Amino acid sequence: MRVFANLDEVKAAKGEELGVSDWHSVTQEQVNLFADATEDHQWIHVDLEKAAKGPFGGPVAHGYLTLSMLPKLSGGLWRVDGLSMAVNYGLNKVRFPQPVRVGRRIRGHGQLLDVADAKMGLLATVLVTVEIEGEDRPGCVAESLALLVP
Template identity: 45%
Template sequence: MRTPRRTIVREPRELLGLVGEELGASKARVVTQEEVDQFADVTKDHQWIHVDVERAKKGPFGGTIVHGFLTLALVPRLLEDVLTVENFSMGINYGLDRVRFVKPLPPGTEIQGVAKLTSAERIPAENGLEGVQAKASVVVEFADDATTCCVAEILFRYYP
């Protein structure tokens, strides 16, 4: 397991100087079967490989697996563990670029997020707000051996 590490910046514009840097590693987190079942209810994706524990034992993964989009939904939370921007009035998820689900995630398995800042640029004033748009490559890893589960390039914006 990686030692959790966080990057702290006082203002969004400080991100401009961190491009290319690893921001850190999140705390370990476990996705439970209960969370998988709740996600299935919300998204109406009740495919047996996610929710039917008994049937999934005989399936290709030897048990249930977490929905890829649930894993992806954890990326902003894992990034929050890794990067703290102290002074801003509003932050938004702006989108995603490349996303890959590299290896299935069984419920009950510890994961960590490792993030690298791949770009940062000033956003021209919109409605009187000038901000910073940044992109991080977040690798969701199995905490026990650092094997990649999911990779996502997430774009986010901060406004002062």
Template identity: 45%
Template sequence: MGGPITLQGLPGLQEQVDQEIGASSWRTVEQEHIDLFAKLTGDEQWIHTDPERARGGPFGATVQHGFLTLGLATGLLWEVCTVDGFGVVLNYGLNRVRFPAPLRVGSAIRMHVRVADVKELAGDGAEVVYRLTYEVRGEAKPCCVADLVFRYYA
């Protein structure tokens, strides 16, 4: 990967509507990260934190928390693209999130980014909906799909 593409302000964002703008690098799911997330959030369910018990469970291994996967979105998005022409970038929220498949420890994932919608805001701003699809290497289904909403202000 040659680094993020740079979109030039509102016109650059609008040009990308309904386009996939790229994919992040591959990341390996590590038990250490799962355990840290579990401890920080208090979600220490055995399917995430007990490799021995999880081997006999429904997924055959521990699985990463969906919200940990989702929490990677901003950093992975910045691997794919940056937007010039605005002074402030705010994470405005999520419109839709699903976790259609488990993400097993040791798996490799990357995030594909599509610009789903762009709205001009009063005062030289923009609201952008990025459609995120987390691909799991060797798997047919993504582990996460989400619409991430960012607001950009001059």
């Protein structure tokens, strides 16, 4: 995990790698709970028998479930000490190059793309790549925006 003492250190790190998070296992229970929360019960996510015969060889996590893991994965990439708060500000670009199969492990890889002064503090743009263990292509690539408030 990359630790910054203050916003000046964050500004100085523009363009640098933040590192990688710990691995997280994607479980069928997690997929089922996400399906219930979003009312997206498509068979590729929740019907184990049908999904086993489908194009991915088993059930896959929702793309938006993978995206929703960004706060957890990003939290293992970097932090700034001394802030009053850090909030998700939004996303610029999101892609899902490959589905994440249930039972696989994912982790975040981060790069600090940009920083900009904001009324409340600093707006950081972090490129987060959700890597899938044993796969060449990631499950998600997103430009995540964080508002850092001193």
